[in-house]
Amino acid sequence: MFGRGIHLFRLFGFSVKLDWTWSILAILVTWSLAVGLFPALQPGLTPESYWIMGAFGALGLFFSIVFHEFFHALVARMNGIKMRGITLFLFGGVAEMAEEPPSPRSEFLMTIAGPISSFFLGGFFLILNLLLGAVLAGPVSAVIGYLGVINIILAVFNMIPAFPLDGGRILRSALWAWKGDVRWATKIASNFGSAFGILLIVLGVLSFLRGNLIGGLWWFVIGIFVRNAAASTYQHVLLREVLQGEPVRNFMRPNPVVVSPHLTLRELVEDYVYRHHFKMFPVVEGGLLLGRIDVEQLKDIPREEWDMRLVRDHLEPMSEDNTLHPNTDAMKAFTKMQHLGTRLLVAEGNAVLGILAMRDMIRVFALKMELEEGAPARPEDRDREDQRAA
Ligand SMILES: [Zn+2]
Numbered sequence: 001m002f003g004r005g006i007h008l009f010r011l012f013g014f015s016v017k018l019d020w021t022w023s024i025l026a027i028l029v030t031w032s033l034a035v036g037l038f039p040a041l042q043p044g045l046t047p048e049s050y051w052i053m054g055a056f057g058a059l060g061l062f063f064s065i066v067f068h069e070f071f072h073a074l075v076a077r078m079n080g081i082k083m084r085g086i087t088l089f090l091f092g093g094v095a096e097m098a099e100e101p102p103s104p105r106s107e108f109l110m111t112i113a114g115p116i117s118s119f120f121l122g123g124f125f126l127i128l129n130l131l132l133g134a135v136l137a138g139p140v141s142a143v144i145g146y147l148g149v150i151n152i153i154l155a156v157f158n159m160i161p162a163f164p165l166d167g168g169r170i171l172r173s174a175l176w177a178w179k180g181d182v183r184w185a186t187k188i189a190s191n192f193g194s195a196f197g198i199l200l201i202v203l204g205v206l207s208f209l210r211g212n213l214i215g216g217l218w219w220f221v222i223g224i225f226v227r228n229a230a231a232s233t234y235q236h237v238l239l240r241e242v243l244q245g246e247p248v249r250n251f252m253r254p255n256p257v258v259v260s261p262h263l264t265l266r267e268l269v270e271d272y273v274y275r276h277h278f279k280m281f282p283v284v285e286g287g288l289l290l291g292r293i294d295v296e297q298l299k300d301i302p303r304e305e306w307d308m309r310l311v312r313d314h315l316e317p318m319s320e321d322n323t324l325h326p327n328t329d330a331m332k333a334f335t336k337m338q339h340l341g342t343r344l345l346v347a348e349g350n351a352v353l354g355i356l357a358m359r360d361m362i363r364v365f366a367l368k369m370e371l372e373e374g375a376p377a378r379p380e381d382r383d384r385e386d387q388r389a390a
Pocket of ligand 1 (some may be wrong): 068253
């Protein structure tokens with residue numbers, strides 16, 4: 001979801017990244033604390049003091065969210081789930097998994113860890129404030145008190161049973177454990193998520209109309225995010241059902257049109273790109289795959305140089321990142337594509353076998369859904385699943 005975040009630091013082996021949208025959240029939080037909450041809690045201070053308090057409040061919120069996500073990531077790793085890292089973005093944070101939890105138990109444990117950690121962190125700040133409140137300066141105490149309350153709110157809000165919130169994941173893991181059907185469990189949890197998203201959108205609009213412009217807009221945008229995330233999670237589960245366990249050779253386009261490294265770029269464009277309408281060609285010489293050439297790359301080369309330049313000088317050599325083995329699991333390939341581009345070569349040794357395009361995989365998926373949607377997971381499917389596992 002977030003490929004281009006800025007890497008901040010590593011925490012027990014997890015990379016903590018910042019998506020640029022986080023800065024919007026930081027500004028909103030600082031602003032609303034500096035002109036809203038803190039002047040109301042501690043009247044009579046200078047505006048500068050309120051802005052400094054607001055900045056510390058936002059910094060504390062940053063710390064609190066990393067703390068929450070860190071516990072998700074840690075418990076996930078203890079349960080054998082590969083983690084990509086922690087990313088902070090517009091709506092808080094996310095502990096990104098490289099794969100979905102393998103069992104309801106692991107999903108339950110890794111999820112509940114987040115709200116519990118926030119609950120304890122909130123309690124810690126509140127108790128600290130209670131014990132030291134008398135000796136601390138007013139502004140310091142106000143910031144600590146805010147962090148105590150905000151962490152409790154974070155814990156409670158996240159427990160709302162609406163996917164993709166933690167509560168929605170917990171609901172899904174419970175339903176999944178109950179009936180053993182992850183598709184059905186996800187469907188229910190994401191329906192709750194969609195409904196909750198719509199509720200937030202409506203509340204946002206009402207709040208906006210009542211004059212709370214930024215607050216209303218904020219809930220509206222969060223509502224849209226929750227709704228989309230709920231729907232896409234369900235689609236992801238369906239996608240996994242279709243792709244997992246299938247080799248990529250079942251989805252690739254076999255016998256692709258290949259080009260010679262000695263073609264000029266103009267020949268490539270006129271004889272291949274315009275004729276076949278493909279965006280990528282494997283470059284092959286004497287039956288050996290050398291690499292690939294993408295139409296995208298040509299855009300940066302001035303047209304008048306197309307006659308002088310050869311495919312050979314612009315090809316992208318074969319590597320782990322752009323080539324798949326035909327027996328690679330299709331779900332793994334799909335995940336790889338989300339990070340490395342929507343077209344990959346399928347090759348065995350130095351022989352090119354086909355091209356795998358994300359579009360083709362999605363087309364097969366859509367077709368399957370059209371034929372099967374609404375139908376409950378059939379028992380035959382599960383038998384096949386068991387044979388595969390055996
Ligand atoms: Zn969480």
